[in-house]
Every structure is written in C-alpha cells, then in structure tokens.
Amino acid sequence: MSALTVSRAELEDFFFAEAALLDAWKLQEWLALFTEDARYLVPPAGAGDDADPATTLFYVADDHHRLSERVKRLLKPSAHCEFPHSRCRRMISNVRVLGGTDDAFKATSNYVTWRSKMGETQNYFGHHLYELRKVDGAIRISKKTSFIDADDLREQNKVSIIL
Amino acid sequence: MNVREIATRGSRYVLEDRQAGTFKVSRRAFVEESVLEEERRKIFDRSWLYLGHASEISSPGDFISRNVGGRELIFSRGKDATVRAFYNTCPHRGAMVCRERQGNTGGFRCFYHSWAFNLEGKLIARPGDTEYASGSRANGAHDLVPVGQLEEYRGLFFVHFQSRSESLIDYLAGAREFIDLIMDQSEAGMEIVGGTQEYSVESNWKLLCENSYDGYHGIPTHSSYFDYLQSRAGGLVTRNLSTGQVFDLGKGHAAVEYAAPWGRPVALPVPAWGETGERETTAIRARLVERFGPERAERITGLNRNMVIFPNLVLNDIMAITVRTFFPDGAGRNLINAWTLAPKDESASMRELRLFNFLEFLGPGGFATPDDCEALALCQRGYSNLAGAGWNDISKGLLNPAPRIDDEMQMRVFWREWDRRMTEDEA
Numbered sequence: 001m002s003a004l005t006v007s008r009a010e011l012e013d014f015f016f017a018e019a020a021l022l023d024a025w026k027l028q029e030w031l032a033l034f035t036e037d038a039r040y041l042v043p044p045a046g047a048g049d050d051a052d053p054a055t056t057l058f059y060v061a062d063d064h065h066r067l068s069e070r071v072k073r074l075l076k077p078s079a080h081c082e083f084p085h086s087r088c089r090r091m092i093s094n095v096r097v098l099g100g101t102d103d104a105f106k107a108t109s110n111y112v113t114w115r116s117k118m119g120e121t122q123n124y125f126g127h128h129l130y131e132l133r134k135v136d137g138a139i140r141i142s143k144k145t146s147f148i149d150a151d152d153l154r155e156q157n158k159v160s161i162i163l
Numbered sequence: 164m165n166v167r168e169i170a171t172r173g174s175r176y177v178l179e180d181r182q183a184g185t186f187k188v189s190r191r192a193f194v195e196e197s198v199l200e201e202e203r204r205k206i207f208d209r210s211w212l213y214l215g216h217a218s219e220i221s222s223p224g225d226f227i228s229r230n231v232g233g234r235e236l237i238f239s240r241g242k243d244a245t246v247r248a249f250y251n252t253c254p255h256r257g258a259m260v261c262r263e264r265q266g267n268t269g270g271f272r273c274f275y276h277s278w279a280f281n282l283e284g285k286l287i288a289r290p291g292d293t294e295y296a297s298g299s300r301a302n303g304a305h306d307l308v309p310v311g312q313l314e315e316y317r318g319l320f321f322v323h324f325q326s327r328s329e330s331l332i333d334y335l336a337g338a339r340e341f342i343d344l345i346m347d348q349s350e351a352g353m354e355i356v357g358g359t360q361e362y363s364v365e366s367n368w369k370l371l372c373e374n375s376y377d378g379y380h381g382i383p384t385h386s387s388y389f390d391y392l393q394s395r396a397g398g399l400v401t402r403n404l405s406t407g408q409v410f411d412l413g414k415g416h417a418a419v420e421y422a423a424p425w426g427r428p429v430a431l432p433v434p435a436w437g438e439t440g441e442r443e444t445t446a447i448r449a450r451l452v453e454r455f456g457p458e459r460a461e462r463i464t465g466l467n468r469n470m471v472i473f474p475n476l477v478l479n480d481i482m483a484i485t486v487r488t489f490f491p492d493g494a495g496r497n498l499i500n501a502w503t504l505a506p507k508d509e510s511a512s513m514r515e516l517r518l519f520n521f522l523e524f525l526g527p528g529g530f531a532t533p534d535d536c537e538a539l540a541l542c543q544r545g546y547s548n549l550a551g552a553g554w555n556d557i558s559k560g561l562l563n564p565a566p567r568i569d570d571e572m573q574m575r576v577f578w579r580e581w582d583r584r585m586t587e588d589e590a
Contacts, residue, residue, distance in 0.1 A: 042528055044358045054515040057358030057503050059528030061519060069391045073530060078387040081533035118544075120365070152361035154498060158527040158536055 002102045006132075006139065012095045014139045015109055019090040022162050027071040030162070034141045035133065040067045041145040042159055045152050049129065059148075059159045074162075081160040086117035088161055094127075102134040104142075111146075113163050122156045124163055125149055177582040178554075179575075184562045186575055190549040193367035193542075198585075199494045205584045206474050207232040211314070211321040211334045213476040213488045214238050214248055216504070218318065218354035224267040224282065228259075230498075231322060232490055236310060237261050237271070238320065241282040248310040248322050249284050260307065271307070280307050317346040318353060337412030341470050344463055345480050347455065348429045349506030355486070356518065360501040362527040366539035368475065368491040371499065372577055374535050375477040375487065376419050376469035378407070378568035379559060384538055388530045391523070392425060397434025399424040407466075407568040415473030415580025417573040423467045425482045425524075428517040429506065430464040436516060443513055471573070473580055483521035495543050501526060 021030040034040075042060035043051040053061035062070060073079045091112040098106040106129065113124040131143035146163040150156070173179060176198075178187045192198055212231050215238045219227055226239035228251055235251040237260075251259045253273040260271040260280065270287065272279040279288040284307035286300060299305060312323040314331035316339065321331050328334075335342070346353055364371065374380070381404065382389070392398045407421025426433035430444035430451070444464075451460035468480045477487040484504040492498050503521050505514060524531045545552075557578065560570025 044360060047358070051358075053518060054511065055357060055518075057356050057360065057518060057526075058522060059360065059526055061522050065395060066391075066523070069394050070530070072394075073387045073391065076387055076390075078390075079534065080384065081537040153527055154361060154363045157363050157365070158533045160528075160533040 004097070004099065004101050004105050006097065006102065006105065006134070008095055008097055011097060011107055011139070012092075015092045015095060018141075019092050019111075023088055023090055025075075025085050027074055027162070031068055031071045033139075034064065034067065034144075035135065036064055038064050038067065038141055039143045040070075040162075041143070042163065043145065043147060045148045045150045047147060049147070059153075070162075074160075079160075081158065084117075086115045086161060088116075089114045090163075104131065104133050106131055111163065113161070115161055124156055124159075126163070128163075174582050174586045176585065177578050179579075181561075185556070185558045186561055186571070186578075187554040188557055188578055190546045190553050190555060192581075193369065194494055194546045194549060196494050199491055201585060202491070203233065205587075206581070207490075208324050209328070209584070210474050211323050211328075211331050212474075213472075213486075214313070214320045214322045216318050216353075216355045216486070216502075217246065217315065217320065218352070218507070219265075220246065222267065224269060225265075226261065226263075226268055226271075226282075227265045228261045228263065229500075230490065231488075232324070233492075234324070235259055236322065237307075239282055243283075246313070246315070246320060247282070247284065248313045248320070249307040250310060252308070253278055254286070254305050254308065255289075278305075284309060317342055334414060335472065336414045336416060337410065338414075338416040338418070338470060338472050341410075341412065341418050341468055342478065344468065345478060345484060345504065348451075348463060349508055350450075350454070351506060351508035353484075353504050354507045355502045356505050356514070358502075360499075360526045362499050362501075363492070364497050364499065364536040364539050365495060366497055366536075366543035367494055368489055368497040369577075369581070370539040370542055371489055371497055372471050372475065372477075373574045374539060375471055375479065376417065376573045377571075378419055378421070378469075379571065380535075380538070381569070384534055385524075385531045387534070388524055391530055395435055397436075398426075400426060400431060400433050405568075409566040409568055409570065409572045411572070411576045412470070415577055416471065417576035418468055418470035419568040419573055420462075420466050420468045421568050422465065423481070426520065427464065427467070427482065428509070428513055428520065439512060440516065443510060471577060473577065482524055483517050485521070485525055497539075 040062045043058050074082050077083045092109050094110040096108050100106055108129050110127045115122045126147045126149040129145045132139055132141055176189045176192045214231055220240040223240055223242045223244055228237055237249045237251045240246050251261050253260050255278050258273050258275045260273040270281040277290050281287050286305045310322045311326040314321055316331055402422045402424050405422040407419055410418045430447035432440040432444040448464050451463055470478045475488055479485045485501055486504050487501040489497050489499040505517055522529055526532050557571045557574050560566050563570055566572040
C-alpha cells in the first residue's frame with residue numbers, strides 16, 4: 001500500500017486549476033481531470049455528508065457517461081439555460097486533505113461560485129468532497145460531491161452550471 | 164372521456180373565437196400584481212391545494228412545516244395517528260410555533276412567550292395561566308387554528324382555506340382516474356422518496372402549469388435531452404413519441420397520455436437496465452395484469468401521463484413520477500417544490516434506477532427542467548412588451564376533432580376554468 005505523498009499545496013494548485021477551467025468554460029479539459037469510473041454529485045440543498053443518491057433525490061447524480069454528456073450538452077447552443085454561457089467565478093478555500101493513500105484519498109474544500117446572466121446574479125456557496133487518486137503521477141478525481149449549504153435553491157433558481 | 168372542447172365567452176383576459184379558430188390570453192394575466200391579488204382571493208383561497216403525502220408523516224408525532232398558497236402551515240400526525248393541518252401561528256401574538264422543516268415531536272411550543280400546544284393543537288401550558296380570565300380557553304380560543312378543511316385522496320392530502328366547499332372527491336373530478344393510475348402501481352402503497360427540490364423561476368406561476376403538460380415544446384426545447392438518450396447504449400425503447408390523447412378532466416384539470424421512448428420503472432425497461440431490469444419489470448407487469456387485467460396493466464405500465472390538477476399540482480408519471488406544486492411570490496416569480504413518488508416495496512436496485520432516471524430529465528439540475536425554466540423566464544421578460552404585443556396565442560388544434568398532445572387543448576382547459584373563476588362575479 002502506497003503512502004499519501006500529496007501535500008495540501010499541491011492539492012490547492014489542482015483545485016485552483018480545476019476552478020479556472022470551469023470559469024473559462026473549458027469543460028472538456030475539466031472532464032479530463034476525472035477517472036473513467038468517476039461520479040459527479042450535487043445533493044439537495046442542506047443535505048448531510050452521508051446523503052446517498054440511491055435513496056435520496058439529488059439535483060445531479062452523474063456517472064461518467066452522463067457527466068460527459070452533461071459537458072457536451074453545456075457546450076451546445078441547445079442547452080438553452082446556458083446559452084449564451086453565463087459568466088462565472090469560483091472561489092476555493094479551506095482546502096483540507098482528509099487522508100488515504102496515493103491510490104485513494106479524500107479531500108475537501110469550501111467554495112463560493114458566482115453566476116451572472118442577463119442582468120441577474122446568483123451565488124452558490126457550500127463545500128466539495130473529493131475522492132481522488134494519482135494516475136501516472138497526476139491527481140485525478142474519481143468522485144466529486146458538491147454540497148450546496150443553503151437551505152434551498154430559491155435564490156439560485158437552478159443548478160445549470162458545474163459548481 | 165369527453166375530449167370535445169366547449170367554447171366560453173370572451174372576457175378581458177381570454178378571447179376565444181370558434182369561427183376563426185383562435186384562442187388568445189392577455190399577457191396582463193401574467194404581469195399585473197392586481198391580477199395576482201385577484202387570483203389569491205378567487206383561486207388560491209377557493210381551491211383544494213396540495214399539502215403533502217401521507218408517507219411524509221408516517222409515524223405518530225411526525226410533522227412538516229410547509230408554505231402552501233402563501234400561508235405557513237403545519238402538517239402533522241397526532242399520537243392518535245390522525246393527520247392534521249394547522250396555521251403555523253401562535254394564537255397569542257402570532258409567531259410561528261414550528262421553525263423546523265420536519266421532525267418528530269410531542270407538540271409545539273412558541274418560544275416568544277412559551278405557550279405550548281399538543282399535537283391536537285390544544286394549548287397545554289403557558290406561563291402565568293392564572294392571570295387569564297377563567298373562560299379564556301373556551302371553544303379552543305387559545306388553541307392552534309386548524310386549516311379550514313383537510314381531506315385525503317389515496318395518500319395525497321389537500322387543504323382548503325374555506326371551512327365549507329365541495330368535497331375533495333368532487334373537486335378532483337376526472338383527475339381521480341389519473342391519480343389511481345399512479346397509486347395502483349404498488350399494492351404496498353406509494354411513498355415520497357427523501358429529498359425535496361425547492362427551487363424557483365422568474366416567471367408567472369401559470370406558465371409552469373402550461374409547460375408541465377405542453378407536448379408541443381418537447382422536441383424543440385429538449386433536443387439536447389434526446390441527444391443524451393441516444394448516446395446511452397440501450398437507453399431507448401423502440402417507441403416514438405406518439406400523438407397520444409388529451410383529456411379534459413373537469414374543473415380545470417387536464418392530462419395528456421402518450422407512448423414515449425424512455426424507460427419506465429413501472430414497468431417498461433430499456434436494454435440498458437440489463438437482465439435485472441428486464442426481470443423485475445416483467446414481474447411488476449405480470450402482477451398488474453393479475454390485479455387489473457391486461458388492458459389496464461398495459462395502460463399503467465406502457466403509457467406516460469402529464470396532468471395538472473387546477474390550479475397548481477402537477478403529477479407527471481413519465482420516466483419517474485414527479486409531484487410538483489408551486490406558488491406565486493409576486494406576479495413574476497414562482498416558488499416550486501418537487502418530489503418523487505415511488506412504490507414502497509420497490510427493490511433497492513430499481514429505486515436507484517428510478518432516481519437516476521428522474522435526474523436525467525427532471526429537476527433544477529436535470530437535462531431538461533433548467534431549459535424549461537429558461538423558456539418561462541424569457542416569456543416573462545418578453546411580456547415587458549405587452550403594451551405593444553399584448554396577447555399569447557393558444558390556438559393550436561382548437562378545431563381538431565381528435566386533439567393531439569402537441570396541440571394546446573390542455574392549456575385551454577386550464578384557461579377556461581381560470582377565466583371562469585376570475586370573472587364569475589362580473590357576469
């Protein structure tokens with residue numbers, strides 16, 4: 001069993017680069033950060049960290065195929081809710097490595113994501129839980145869960161962007 | 164079911180011309196706050212409104228606090244298992260006595276002056292009780308106030324804010340048949356699955372009524388959803404979106420029923436669900452044939468249904484079952500609550516599949532609902548031009564002897580009832 005060699009600084013660089021890809025709508029490049037068996041989840045607002053998409057109705061519960069289709073969709077003009085693309089900016093902080101080995105480790109961060117379109121601005125805040133592993137020396141995401149730490153989605157309306 | 168359309172007179176909001184084959188709705192109906200004020204009095208205060216499902220408060224002491232029709236309510240089950248609905252306001256100075264969204268409790272206590280109520284709503288304790296006149300509690304004057312009426316149909320609880328009205332059964336009219344087609348899907352009963360979607364859209368509430376059973380927008384708006392379905396190996400069954408049937412269910416309720424190419428947990432598998440999916444859905448179908456005969460079983464399992472129960476309850480039995488209700492927060496803003504309903508005795512694997520299916524299309528993060536919301540918000544913004552462009556056209560198929568689901572008869576059913584309610588005291 002390998003040890004965990006990933007430092008917080010290394011992980012922060014990775015998360016900041018991930019956020020930059022999303023801010024720039026480079027979604028195919030973002031998708032390349034995920035392993036082939038990856039999942040991307042957004043539980044209902046206010047959900048606990050133990051929420052399970054097999055028994056609870058989430059907002060998003062993608063396997064890798066559906067995530068790749070989500071990315072394709074968001075890059076099409078027929079994804080009407082994101083055409084023209086909204087302007088977004090993601091703030092990532094409070095990065096913590098939660099342990100594991102290079103083959104399977106967990107980390108968390110807090111986030112604030114701002115989205116603006118047609119004169120209206122939404123603010124998403126919450127935390128991400130990541131399951132990661134090193135593949136050929138590079139950090140890859142095998143599961144990303146984006147918790148929205150608001151009471152509900154009344155102010156945000158919807159989750160049409162990747163958080 | 165009678166599908167013939169009946170003409171109404173023209174009003175200041177709705178103009179129907181059978182000769183010309185046109186049906187128009189004034190855009191003022193979507194933007195004017197005075198119309199919303201009228202709607203609150205003439206529609207929301209005079210209709211049976213969906214409160215919640217029995218499975219959400221299954222044990223004695225369970226409660227949910229929920230806003231219905233702009234009013235803060237408590238939906239609870241007493242120690243005697245009786246389901247009750249109270250206005251969530253202290254009879255003393257009015258503070259909400261329940262601030263938690265849900266839970267299990269022995270009663271409710273207003274923290275302001277510490278008045279305490281049991282699950283039957285009776286005042287059971289307050290500081291300084293001896294300072295009050297001896298008869299002060301007579302006739303429940305200091306108890307929680309129950310909502311005018313609370314009635315149930317097959318697990319669905321509705322409230323009515325008047326103390327007298329037609330019964331829920333009469334109000335639901337032909338919609339009962341379509342509720343039955345959902346509730347009959349399991350002998351063990353149906354339940355709301357954990358996880359509420361509470362979102363919003365910057366548009367008038369009636370636009371979501373129209374959208375929820377609009378067969379005309381499906382292909383144009385949701386092409387990216389159908390692209391996705393085609394991308395998944397075995398994600399489709401060989402059924403084309405059919406012309407289906409439209410049903411006027413009376414009292415402003417309407418439904419569409421049709422075949423569609425997506426999989427249905429009860430019980431139309433797609434190849435991607437594999438052998439387990441095939442085996443389980445076959446067993447579900449077989450049991451439904453035993454219970455209801457082949458014709459009704461085929462209708463339950465093979466067809467999809469979108470229904471709006473006037474004014475604001477959507478029950479869509481499609482790739483999953485969505486229960487959706489919504490309330491205006493201003494003429495141009497709509498607050499939406501959505502849940503999913505599923506058989507209580509569903510296998511864990513089928514439940515997982517159902518939830519996966521739901522999210523493919525539905526909800527604020529689905530492949531389709533966000534685009535619907537975008538369309539509705541664009542309609543609302545478009546109505547800023549109402550002084551120059553003042554009317555919506557809802558004429559499609561008006562003179563069709565056999566209405567198609569991509570016609571607009573279902574919306575006209577809604578609008579005729581809406582117009583009748585809004586103008587009946589002016590006749």
